[in-house]
Amino acid sequence: MTTVAVLGGGRIGEALLGGLVAAGHDPASLLVVERDTPRADDLVARLGIVATDAADAAQRADVLVVAVKPQDVQGVLEAVPAGRDRVVVSLAAGIPTAALERWLPAGTPVVRVMPNTPMLVGRAMCVLSPGAHADDDAVGTAETLLRAVGQTVRVPEAQQDVATALSGSGPAYLFLVAEAMIEAGVGLGLPRPVATQLVSATVDGAGGVLTDDTDGPAHPGLLREAVTSPGGTTAAALRTLESHGLRAAFADAVESCRDASRALGAAYGG
Numbered sequence: 144m145t146t147v148a149v150l151g152g153g154r155i156g157e158a159l160l161g162g163l164v165a166a167g168h169d170p171a172s173l174l175v176v177e178r179d180t181p182r183a184d185d186l187v188a189r190l191g192i193v194a195t196d197a198a199d200a201a202q203r204a205d206v207l208v209v210a211v212k213p214q215d216v217q218g219v220l221e222a223v224p225a226g227r228d229r230v231v232v233s234l235a236a237g238i239p240t241a242a243l244e245r246w247l248p249a250g251t252p253v254v255r256v257m258p259n260t261p262m263l264v265g266r267a268m269c270v271l272s273p274g275a276h277a278d279d280d281a282v283g284t285a286e287t288l289l290r291a292v293g294q295t296v297r298v299p300e301a302q303q304d305v306a307t308a309l310s311g312s313g314p315a316y317l318f319l320v321a322e323a324m325i326e327a328g329v330g331l332g333l334p335r336p337v338a339t340q341l342v343s344a345t346v347d348g349a350g351g352v353l354t355d356d357t358d359g360p361a362h363p364g365l366l367r368e369a370v371t372s373p374g375g376t377t378a379a380a381l382r383t384l385e386s387h388g389l390r391a392a393f394a395d396a397v398e399s400c401r402d403a404s405r406a407l408g409a410a411y412g413g
Protein backbone atom coordinates (compact mmCIF):
# COMPACT_ATOMS: atom_id res chain seq x y z
CA MET A 144 0.00 0.00 0.00
CA THR A 145 1.21 3.54 -0.79
CA THR A 146 2.85 5.22 2.20
CA VAL A 147 1.55 8.77 2.51
CA ALA A 148 3.11 11.41 4.74
CA VAL A 149 1.16 14.56 5.49
CA LEU A 150 3.26 17.56 6.55
CA GLY A 151 0.87 19.58 8.75
CA GLY A 152 -1.92 17.85 10.63
CA GLY A 153 -4.26 20.86 10.80
CA ARG A 154 -7.71 21.19 9.33
CA ILE A 155 -7.03 20.07 5.76
CA GLY A 156 -4.34 17.57 6.79
CA GLU A 157 -6.81 15.97 9.18
CA ALA A 158 -9.54 16.00 6.52
CA LEU A 159 -7.26 14.07 4.14
CA LEU A 160 -5.97 11.63 6.76
CA GLY A 161 -9.46 11.05 8.19
CA GLY A 162 -10.90 10.60 4.70
CA LEU A 163 -8.18 8.10 3.76
CA VAL A 164 -8.72 6.09 6.94
CA ALA A 165 -12.49 6.09 6.33
CA ALA A 166 -11.82 4.92 2.75
CA GLY A 167 -9.90 1.90 4.06
CA HIS A 168 -6.27 3.07 3.71
CA ASP A 169 -4.10 1.19 6.23
CA PRO A 170 -3.47 3.73 9.07
CA ALA A 171 0.01 2.23 9.56
CA SER A 172 0.88 3.60 6.08
CA LEU A 173 -0.30 7.11 6.96
CA LEU A 174 2.30 9.38 8.58
CA VAL A 175 1.70 12.85 9.98
CA VAL A 176 4.30 15.51 10.78
CA GLU A 177 2.67 18.03 13.12
CA ARG A 178 4.61 20.42 15.35
CA ASP A 179 1.71 20.88 17.76
CA THR A 180 2.38 17.75 19.85
CA PRO A 181 -1.02 17.50 21.62
CA ARG A 182 -2.69 17.80 18.22
CA ALA A 183 -0.42 15.10 16.74
CA ASP A 184 -1.18 12.82 19.72
CA ASP A 185 -4.89 13.42 19.23
CA LEU A 186 -4.70 12.47 15.53
CA VAL A 187 -2.75 9.32 16.39
CA ALA A 188 -5.31 8.35 19.05
CA ARG A 189 -8.36 9.03 16.92
CA LEU A 190 -7.18 7.81 13.51
CA GLY A 191 -4.57 5.18 14.43
CA ILE A 192 -2.03 6.84 12.12
CA VAL A 193 1.69 7.36 12.86
CA ALA A 194 3.26 10.65 14.00
CA THR A 195 6.84 11.25 12.97
CA ASP A 196 9.36 13.92 11.97
CA ALA A 197 10.01 15.42 8.53
CA ALA A 198 13.23 13.48 7.88
CA ASP A 199 11.62 10.11 8.68
CA ALA A 200 8.50 11.00 6.68
CA ALA A 201 10.58 12.02 3.67
CA GLN A 202 12.52 8.75 3.89
CA ARG A 203 9.47 6.49 4.13
CA ALA A 204 6.77 8.18 2.06
CA ASP A 205 5.86 7.40 -1.55
CA VAL A 206 3.75 10.55 -1.54
CA LEU A 207 4.59 13.63 0.51
CA VAL A 208 1.58 15.89 1.05
CA VAL A 209 2.17 19.51 2.03
CA ALA A 210 -0.65 20.74 4.27
CA VAL A 211 0.83 23.69 6.15
CA LYS A 212 -0.13 27.36 5.78
CA PRO A 213 1.33 29.03 2.67
CA GLN A 214 3.87 31.00 4.72
CA ASP A 215 5.19 27.75 6.28
CA VAL A 216 5.61 25.81 3.02
CA GLN A 217 9.14 26.94 2.15
CA GLY A 218 10.47 26.07 5.62
CA VAL A 219 8.83 22.64 5.57
CA LEU A 220 10.09 21.77 2.08
CA GLU A 221 13.63 23.00 2.60
CA ALA A 222 13.83 20.57 5.53
CA VAL A 223 13.04 17.64 3.21
CA PRO A 224 16.28 15.80 2.46
CA ALA A 225 17.12 14.76 -1.09
CA GLY A 226 16.87 11.04 -1.54
CA ARG A 227 14.36 8.59 -2.76
CA ASP A 228 11.88 9.18 -5.59
CA ARG A 229 8.61 10.50 -4.37
CA VAL A 230 5.75 12.66 -5.53
CA VAL A 231 5.13 15.89 -3.65
CA VAL A 232 1.47 16.95 -3.54
CA SER A 233 0.94 20.51 -2.31
CA LEU A 234 -2.45 21.50 -0.94
CA ALA A 235 -1.31 25.06 -0.17
CA ALA A 236 -3.39 27.89 -1.60
CA GLY A 237 -1.63 30.20 -4.03
CA ILE A 238 1.87 28.66 -4.02
CA PRO A 239 2.94 28.04 -7.64
CA THR A 240 4.57 24.76 -8.70
CA ALA A 241 7.65 26.77 -9.81
CA ALA A 242 8.19 27.94 -6.21
CA LEU A 243 7.64 24.43 -4.81
CA GLU A 244 10.19 23.08 -7.30
CA ARG A 245 12.73 25.75 -6.28
CA TRP A 246 12.46 24.68 -2.64
CA LEU A 247 12.76 20.92 -3.35
CA PRO A 248 15.64 18.78 -4.62
CA ALA A 249 16.07 19.33 -8.40
CA GLY A 250 13.72 17.29 -10.56
CA THR A 251 11.17 16.45 -7.84
CA PRO A 252 7.75 15.72 -9.34
CA VAL A 253 5.26 18.18 -7.85
CA VAL A 254 1.49 18.27 -8.19
CA ARG A 255 -0.35 21.37 -6.99
CA VAL A 256 -3.81 20.60 -5.67
CA MET A 257 -6.67 22.72 -4.37
CA PRO A 258 -8.74 20.40 -2.18
CA ASN A 259 -11.68 21.13 0.09
CA THR A 260 -12.75 19.93 3.52
CA PRO A 261 -15.57 17.57 2.37
CA MET A 262 -12.59 15.21 2.00
CA LEU A 263 -13.44 14.17 5.51
CA VAL A 264 -16.63 12.50 4.28
CA GLY A 265 -15.21 11.22 0.97
CA ARG A 266 -16.77 14.05 -1.05
CA ALA A 267 -13.85 16.35 -1.80
CA MET A 268 -13.35 18.31 -4.97
CA CYS A 269 -9.62 18.28 -5.71
CA VAL A 270 -8.30 20.42 -8.55
CA LEU A 271 -4.87 19.28 -9.83
CA SER A 272 -2.13 20.96 -11.87
CA PRO A 273 1.18 19.16 -12.52
CA GLY A 274 4.53 20.88 -12.16
CA ALA A 275 7.35 20.77 -14.72
CA HIS A 276 8.73 17.37 -13.59
CA ALA A 277 5.41 15.59 -12.93
CA ASP A 278 4.77 13.03 -15.66
CA ASP A 279 1.52 11.11 -16.12
CA ASP A 280 2.61 8.52 -13.55
CA ALA A 281 3.15 11.22 -10.91
CA VAL A 282 -0.20 12.88 -11.62
CA GLY A 283 -1.84 9.45 -11.67
CA THR A 284 -0.37 8.69 -8.23
CA ALA A 285 -1.85 11.93 -6.87
CA GLU A 286 -5.21 11.23 -8.54
CA THR A 287 -5.41 7.70 -7.18
CA LEU A 288 -4.74 8.99 -3.67
CA LEU A 289 -7.23 11.84 -3.86
CA ARG A 290 -9.98 9.81 -5.57
CA ALA A 291 -10.18 7.79 -2.38
CA VAL A 292 -11.61 10.92 -0.75
CA GLY A 293 -13.65 12.45 -3.58
CA GLN A 294 -13.47 13.71 -7.15
CA THR A 295 -10.50 15.09 -9.06
CA VAL A 296 -10.20 17.36 -12.06
CA ARG A 297 -7.06 18.60 -13.89
CA VAL A 298 -6.79 22.26 -14.88
CA PRO A 299 -3.97 24.42 -16.27
CA GLU A 300 -2.17 26.03 -13.35
CA ALA A 301 -3.36 29.50 -14.44
CA GLN A 302 -6.90 28.42 -13.44
CA GLN A 303 -5.98 27.39 -9.89
CA ASP A 304 -6.80 30.81 -8.37
CA VAL A 305 -10.37 30.73 -9.68
CA ALA A 306 -10.71 27.08 -8.67
CA THR A 307 -9.71 28.09 -5.15
CA ALA A 308 -12.45 30.71 -5.20
CA LEU A 309 -15.09 28.13 -6.16
CA SER A 310 -14.36 24.75 -4.66
CA GLY A 311 -11.49 25.41 -2.22
CA SER A 312 -13.17 28.19 -0.27
CA GLY A 313 -16.70 27.34 -1.47
CA PRO A 314 -17.69 25.15 1.48
CA ALA A 315 -17.32 28.23 3.72
CA TYR A 316 -19.81 30.19 1.58
CA LEU A 317 -22.33 27.38 1.81
CA PHE A 318 -21.82 26.98 5.57
CA LEU A 319 -22.44 30.72 5.92
CA VAL A 320 -25.67 30.41 3.94
CA ALA A 321 -26.72 27.45 6.10
CA GLU A 322 -25.89 29.36 9.28
CA ALA A 323 -27.87 32.38 8.10
CA MET A 324 -30.89 30.21 7.23
CA ILE A 325 -30.78 28.45 10.61
CA GLU A 326 -30.62 31.79 12.45
CA ALA A 327 -33.52 33.10 10.37
CA GLY A 328 -35.61 30.05 11.30
CA VAL A 329 -34.69 30.37 14.98
CA GLY A 330 -35.56 34.08 14.78
CA LEU A 331 -39.01 33.10 13.54
CA GLY A 332 -39.52 30.69 16.43
CA LEU A 333 -38.30 27.25 15.34
CA PRO A 334 -36.33 25.31 17.97
CA ARG A 335 -32.62 25.42 17.02
CA PRO A 336 -32.20 21.62 16.64
CA VAL A 337 -35.22 21.51 14.32
CA ALA A 338 -33.99 24.50 12.27
CA THR A 339 -30.54 22.90 12.01
CA GLN A 340 -31.96 19.55 10.90
CA LEU A 341 -34.21 21.20 8.30
CA VAL A 342 -31.39 23.26 6.82
CA SER A 343 -28.75 20.49 6.87
CA ALA A 344 -31.10 18.05 5.16
CA THR A 345 -32.09 20.70 2.62
CA VAL A 346 -28.48 21.54 1.73
CA ASP A 347 -27.65 17.83 1.47
CA GLY A 348 -30.76 17.04 -0.58
CA ALA A 349 -30.28 20.01 -2.92
CA GLY A 350 -26.64 18.94 -3.41
CA GLY A 351 -27.81 15.44 -4.26
CA VAL A 352 -30.24 16.74 -6.88
CA LEU A 353 -27.63 19.10 -8.34
CA THR A 354 -25.03 16.35 -8.72
CA ASP A 355 -27.43 13.66 -9.99
CA ASP A 356 -26.55 13.30 -13.66
CA THR A 357 -28.88 10.38 -14.46
CA ASP A 358 -30.61 12.53 -17.10
CA GLY A 359 -27.49 14.54 -18.03
CA PRO A 360 -25.87 17.40 -16.11
CA ALA A 361 -28.33 19.32 -13.95
CA HIS A 362 -28.80 23.05 -14.50
CA PRO A 363 -29.19 24.94 -11.22
CA GLY A 364 -31.44 27.56 -12.86
CA LEU A 365 -33.90 24.88 -13.99
CA LEU A 366 -33.81 23.20 -10.59
CA ARG A 367 -34.59 26.56 -8.94
CA GLU A 368 -37.48 27.12 -11.37
CA ALA A 369 -38.94 23.73 -10.42
CA VAL A 370 -39.22 24.92 -6.80
CA THR A 371 -40.65 28.32 -7.74
CA SER A 372 -44.44 28.21 -8.13
CA PRO A 373 -45.93 31.20 -9.95
CA GLY A 374 -46.95 33.79 -7.38
CA GLY A 375 -45.84 31.40 -4.64
CA THR A 376 -43.72 31.41 -1.50
CA THR A 377 -40.33 30.75 -3.15
CA ALA A 378 -40.83 33.62 -5.59
CA ALA A 379 -41.34 35.96 -2.63
CA ALA A 380 -38.10 34.78 -1.01
CA LEU A 381 -36.07 34.94 -4.25
CA ARG A 382 -37.31 38.49 -4.94
CA THR A 383 -36.01 39.51 -1.51
CA LEU A 384 -32.64 37.81 -2.07
CA GLU A 385 -32.25 39.47 -5.49
CA SER A 386 -33.16 42.87 -4.02
CA HIS A 387 -30.29 42.40 -1.52
CA GLY A 388 -27.89 41.83 -4.42
CA LEU A 389 -27.12 38.16 -3.78
CA ARG A 390 -25.67 37.44 -7.24
CA ALA A 391 -23.48 40.54 -7.19
CA ALA A 392 -22.30 39.64 -3.70
CA PHE A 393 -21.22 36.19 -4.92
CA ALA A 394 -19.54 37.61 -8.01
CA ASP A 395 -17.57 40.06 -5.85
CA ALA A 396 -16.74 37.42 -3.23
CA VAL A 397 -15.42 34.94 -5.79
CA GLU A 398 -13.33 37.68 -7.41
CA SER A 399 -11.89 38.76 -4.03
CA CYS A 400 -10.97 35.16 -3.27
CA ARG A 401 -9.37 34.72 -6.71
CA ASP A 402 -7.37 37.91 -6.14
CA ALA A 403 -6.21 36.81 -2.68
CA SER A 404 -4.98 33.50 -4.12
CA ARG A 405 -3.29 35.35 -7.01
CA ALA A 406 -1.56 37.73 -4.56
CA LEU A 407 -0.20 34.77 -2.61
CA GLY A 408 1.21 33.34 -5.83
CA ALA A 409 2.75 36.67 -6.81
CA ALA A 410 4.49 36.88 -3.44
CA TYR A 411 6.23 33.58 -4.28
CA GLY A 412 7.18 34.43 -7.84
CA GLY A 413 4.09 32.99 -9.55
Ligand SMILES: NC(=O)C1=CN([C@@H]2O[C@H](COP(=O)(O)OP(=O)(O)OC[C@H]3O[C@@H](n4cnc5c(N)ncnc54)[C@H](OP(=O)(O)O)[C@@H]3O)[C@@H](O)[C@H]2O)C=CC1
Binds near residue numbers: 182260
Ligand atom coordinates in the same frame (compact mmCIF):
# COMPACT_ATOMS: atom_id res chain seq x y z
N1 LIG B 1 -8.73 24.59 5.49
C1 LIG B 1 -9.18 24.45 4.26
O1 LIG B 1 -10.40 24.35 3.99
C2 LIG B 1 -8.22 24.40 3.10
C3 LIG B 1 -6.87 24.62 3.28
N2 LIG B 1 -6.02 24.57 2.20
C4 LIG B 1 -4.59 24.79 2.36
O2 LIG B 1 -4.11 23.82 3.28
C5 LIG B 1 -3.01 24.35 4.01
C6 LIG B 1 -3.25 24.12 5.49
O3 LIG B 1 -4.42 24.82 5.88
P1 LIG B 1 -5.17 24.45 7.22
O4 LIG B 1 -5.20 22.98 7.39
O5 LIG B 1 -6.44 25.19 7.18
O6 LIG B 1 -4.14 25.10 8.29
P2 LIG B 1 -3.91 24.70 9.79
O7 LIG B 1 -3.20 25.85 10.43
O8 LIG B 1 -5.20 24.20 10.39
O9 LIG B 1 -2.92 23.46 9.71
C7 LIG B 1 -1.54 23.54 9.49
C8 LIG B 1 -0.86 22.74 10.59
O10 LIG B 1 0.49 22.54 10.23
C9 LIG B 1 1.29 22.81 11.37
N3 LIG B 1 2.64 23.18 10.94
C10 LIG B 1 3.09 24.35 10.42
N4 LIG B 1 4.39 24.30 10.14
C11 LIG B 1 4.82 23.05 10.50
C12 LIG B 1 6.06 22.38 10.46
N5 LIG B 1 7.15 23.00 10.00
N6 LIG B 1 6.12 21.11 10.89
C13 LIG B 1 5.01 20.49 11.35
N7 LIG B 1 3.79 21.06 11.43
C14 LIG B 1 3.69 22.33 11.00
C15 LIG B 1 0.56 23.95 12.04
O11 LIG B 1 0.99 24.13 13.37
P3 LIG B 1 0.84 25.62 14.04
O12 LIG B 1 -0.61 25.75 14.39
O13 LIG B 1 1.77 25.54 15.20
O14 LIG B 1 1.25 26.62 12.99
C16 LIG B 1 -0.88 23.47 11.93
O15 LIG B 1 -1.22 22.55 12.94
C17 LIG B 1 -2.90 25.83 3.66
O16 LIG B 1 -1.81 26.03 2.81
C18 LIG B 1 -4.22 26.14 2.97
O17 LIG B 1 -4.06 27.10 1.95
C19 LIG B 1 -6.47 24.28 0.94
C20 LIG B 1 -7.79 24.06 0.73
C21 LIG B 1 -8.78 24.10 1.78
Ligand SMILES: O=C(O)[C@@H]1CCC=N1
Binds near residue numbers: 236311312
Ligand atom coordinates in the same frame (compact mmCIF):
# COMPACT_ATOMS: atom_id res chain seq x y z
O1 LIG C 1 -8.90 30.19 3.31
C1 LIG C 1 -7.89 29.70 2.82
O2 LIG C 1 -6.89 30.40 2.57
C2 LIG C 1 -7.85 28.22 2.49
C3 LIG C 1 -7.61 27.97 1.03
C4 LIG C 1 -8.92 27.51 0.48
C5 LIG C 1 -9.72 27.25 1.67
N1 LIG C 1 -9.12 27.61 2.76
